[in-house]
Amino acid sequence: MAMLYPKANGPIVSHRSWSRRDLLRRAGTGFGMLGLSALLNDSESLAQPVHPLVAKPPHFEPKAKQVVHLFMNGGPSQVDTFNHCPQLAKYHGQAVPSGNLRTERLTGGLMKSPYRFQRRGKSGLWVSELFQKTGAFVDDMAIINSMQAEVPNHEPSLMLMNSGNANLPRPSFGSWLTYGLGSENANLPGFIAMCPGGYPIVATRNWRSAFLPGAYQGTYVDTQHTDIAKLIANIRNQRMSLTEQRRQLDLVQQLNQRYVQDRADDERLESRIESFELAYRMQTEAAEAFDISQEPKYIQESYGQGTHGRQLLITRRLIERGVRMVQVWSGAGQPWDNHSDLEKTHRSLAAEWDQPIAAFLGDLKQRGLLDSTLVLWGGEFGRTPVAERPALNGRDHNHYGFTCWLAGGGVRGGTVYGATDELGFRAVENPVPVHDLHATMLHLLGLDHERLTYRYAGRDFRLTDVHGNVVKALIS
16 A cells, blocks of 8 residues: 555554444454445445545655756766866876776776866856856756766666666656655646657666556657657547547546456556546647747747757746656667767767756746756766777766756755765765765655655565665755
8 A cells, every 4th residue: 555654553442342333344354344335336426536646745845846857868977077177187098096996898098078167157166168058057056076876887877866776676766756746737747758769778667657556657758759749649539529539538437447446456457547537638738738839939949959959948848837757868778878989979969958958947047947846967877087998089987976966946056065086986075876866856855755655565665765865965
């Protein structure tokens, strides 16, 4: 049984004090209550089941209400984006003075960043030229330079960043969030994952609900498409009107409900029923929410004409309409996994993102939405300060110390938290494991990560498992 909040146990009644009514109610499986339940099921006054995504109260007063996760899948280089390490230039081409850390591949000498860094904003935080426009918003950001994952492999690190477990099937962050808080718009999914051109590595497992009810899983949208019929498959029924669909769906749902009564423990059935209802409701609002042609021309131009500009403009429209979480991916596969030709490839990828991110943050801020929207930027890990062999032009995976940033939603802007060694290899000051990041994000959303639990297979599970500490220095 799912529980967000613990329920007090009722008093224990001695068998000596049982009346005949108590005996009938308590004996076996409770025949008296079963009879009453049967009568109520036949009653027209029986209350409708609670919608699984109905908005729910947080554990305490939140600073943020919604989440946008900008996922740079593949692993962007921290020493080429937001972690300025000038010592790399001094030792360029040389071996690491203290010895290499273990990496996936054979690596050569240290490799300086091919990009210029500059202090930005009133806070004077270092930002690479790759994110020249995004850097204008550093005073709204908390840059974490001491993130840590568990292994230098994409698949487990993606699972860790998304679901808090690198090895076993677990619900994603967005699923936990919608389970805990519900959504504020019944006509749209509570959790949407947008990735242009196909799936990232490990595909739909990145936004799965696992043992949580299926209503909490992410809804995937391929944002390479601009035609609404392709963007959201089967959004329109070409053969039946909405009224006719409603009549048909009501009949199907009546039959489904009878089927469910005999299989009350199978949550997959309830999830399937809810998916039918959501698909029907989406016809009235999803097409409009994803239609950026309704935006003024100057707004569209500010985001740019590329795919990521379109994704982030759609994201703003979804946030305005109460969607609880939107995850926005770089693209299919692992675009930021640049083992070679990093200078060119990182520059190209950042150019696709820089203007859209800046426009998005500015748009949220101008509309008063940044205060209630928590934005996360980063990958599943970072990259080494040493180069791949044989040429000095690419970097291997690095889970020892990498960078992500948070903005808006109660974050202490204009700050840098934690640090790597001077070469950008290992977190040496205030390390932040992924579980701590998750605990902190949930805290900003008004959820205690230790209380947000779900009972499954006889155990209470949570996103952070037995780990996680809220990093209070990141909170304003």
